[in-house]
Amino acid sequence: MLGVFSGAIVSPPDELVAAGCRTPSPKITSDALVKRFVDTNPSSVSLQIGDNAQLAYTHHSESMLQPRSFAVKDDIFCLFEGALDNLGSLRQQYGLAKSANEVILVIEAYKALRDRAPYPPNHVVGHLSGSFAFIVFDSSTSTLFVASDQFGKVPLYWGITADGCLAFADNIDLLKGACGKSLASFPQGCFYSTAVGELRSFENPKNKITAVPAEEEKSGCYFQGGRTSSSCS
Numbered sequence: 417m418l419g420v421f422s423g424a425i426v427s428p429p430d431e432l433v434a435a436g437c438r439t440p441s442p443k444i445t446s447d448a449l450v451k452r453f454v455d456t457n458p459s460s461v462s463l464q465i466g467d468n469a470q471l472a473y474t475h476h477s478e479s480m481l482q483p484r485s486f487a488v489k490d491d492i493f494c495l496f497e498g499a500l501d502n503l504g505s506l507r508q509q510y511g512l513a514k515s516a517n518e519v520i521l522v523i524e525a526y527k528a529l530r531d532r533a534p535y536p537p538n539h540v541v542g543h544l545s546g547s548f549a550f551i552v553f554d555s556s557t558s559t560l561f562v563a564s565d566q567f568g569k570v571p572l573y574w575g576i577t578a579d580g581c582l583a584f585a586d587n588i589d590l591l592k593g594a595c596g597k598s599l600a601s602f603p604q605g606c607f608y609s610t611a612v613g614e615l616r617s618f619e620n621p622k623n624k625i626t627a628v629p630a631e632e633e634k635s636g637c638y639f640q641g642g643r644t645s646s647s648c649s
Contacts, residue, residue: 417484417495418453419551419562419584420446420577422468426560426610428582432575432598441596443578446470449594453585461486463493469553471495482547482570484586485519491556494523497586498548498570506543518548526552526561537561541607542618549602551584560610566618568604575599 444452453472454460460474471486473495478484484497496519500506507516510524525540547569552561562584564572573588575595584602585591591599608615
């Protein structure tokens with residue numbers, strides 16, 4: 417799966433920017449990245465959402481235990497990869513039908529957070545149990561919400577394209593050729609929300625997630641905070 421967002425939606429983390437400046441390497445634009453995804457993944461689907469967001473996904477070569485899914489409802493777009501162990505109880509909690517899958521559940525959880533819930537974002541992701549990574553984009557508010565499970569069972573990476581867009585993907589090789597050294601693993605057990613404005617840990621949402629320079633031959637940095645750490649590849 418792939419999500420690409422312009423600077424009008426999200427400002428790339430300073431650590432990724434600095435990593436790319438420290439050891440420059442070839443990059444490509446966001447449009448070229450999406451085209452590369454579509455060209456190299458059979459039966460892929462791509463979507464342009466307004467002028468500032470692009471999503472793409474494919475079921476090709478997906479794991480049976482960690483399928484990819486996509487849904488849109490009420491201007492909320494979601495890409496989800498993985499499976500939730502507690503999907504049944506969460507369906508009941510959010511009043512969903514038994515046919516509702518993980519991607520629908522995440523959309524409804526996000527809507528509850530946005531519209532009704534008096535609790536912070538970490539309460540939503542903290543209640544998800546299983547293997548997952550997801551990208552939510554609310555086009556009505558231009559809000560981006562991204563998360564990875566607490567054990568990093570579903571890989572997720574982020575980087576900066578040549579035209580300054582922030583890209584997320586489950587395939588590091590795709591981003592290596594697009595983002596140069598401005599690339600890192602998205603830290604497990606963390607979420608990134610433009611409504612909050614920075615990267616946070618599920619378990620320790622008040623702790624700052626810091627970046628540490630990686631070895632020269634690797635990508636530019638890795639993020640760690642609280643009990644969470646994630647290295648670049």
